Amino acid sequence: MQTASLSRRSFLRGGMRAVAPAVRPPWARAEAAFLAACTRCDACIDACPTAILLRADGGFPGVDFSAGAGECTFCGECVAHCEPQALVRSAEGGAPWALKAGVGRGCLAESGVECRVCGESCPVGAIRFRPRLGGVALPQLDADACTGCGACFAPCPTRAIAMTVDRVANEFPTESER
Template sequence: MPANASNSLTRRDFLRSRISAPVPEFRPPWTDDATVQSRCTGCGDCVDACPQNILELDENRHVRVSLRGAECTFCKACADACDASVFDTEQTPPWPVVAEISGTCLLAAGIACQLCTDICEPQALRLDPDVRPMGRIRLETASCTGCGACLAPCPNTAITLSDRRMKGLAA
């Protein structure tokens, strides 16, 4: 068996539709891909400054967000540490990233769960009890900051983040 066999798609996974989509790469708040590509020097100062440890350098030594169970608090420590003018802290909102809820939400299967609503500080995720049998989580996109706090508590990974710029829906 080849050393990289565990990374390849098996016939069984393909037939069972267990194909995982690639995880989208997000640049930090107050930046965009073009700015990071052209201005980021790869020094890592922003990565070291992030108190949440959600920033890392990609294979090209450009900064990217990797939430790994944490959230962005928009503290601006990354921007303050950057001498390369990669960050524009006047940009409002900090980034056009919002949460999306898939059909695999436990409420859709009739299982009571509201973990995401409990953790959502701006209350962008709310339970709509009018949808039967258990209700449904509604997302108020205008309130969602895209911080990622709702990702880790979701037991069914039904929540993902989406960058509106990647869909042609400029913020």
């Protein structure tokens, strides 16, 4: 299993001072091949219309869903501008990345406070709210439907959404991850 590229505490909350490796732009080659190919030219960063790509560790590009418009639209502009082909989209398409959202313990609804912001932010309807007798509706994330676009991350008022490559949807983070 791939190590989570995003650490909620060190990367998403702490900007680019990440100790964990950054999440690379969509359609990035596997990390070693990406690092070998990427010339740190910033072309992908400059091309991203939602401005979620920033210089990360060592000057290599990384994704920050708290930056810019906060979501990847999978427009492919970063790939199109990557001349060294550190980012490559095959003719068959293929998933841009293995990122998925997960809802963690800071969730207001889990604490009994009505909130559906993440569900309202999701462009593909991957977060639905499950009614509960005697309580507020709880978010339920469909991992298969989630594209990892990150649109639900920044709007969450408690930053309860985690974007990770190895987290099962709705699996709550451990205390050591907080």
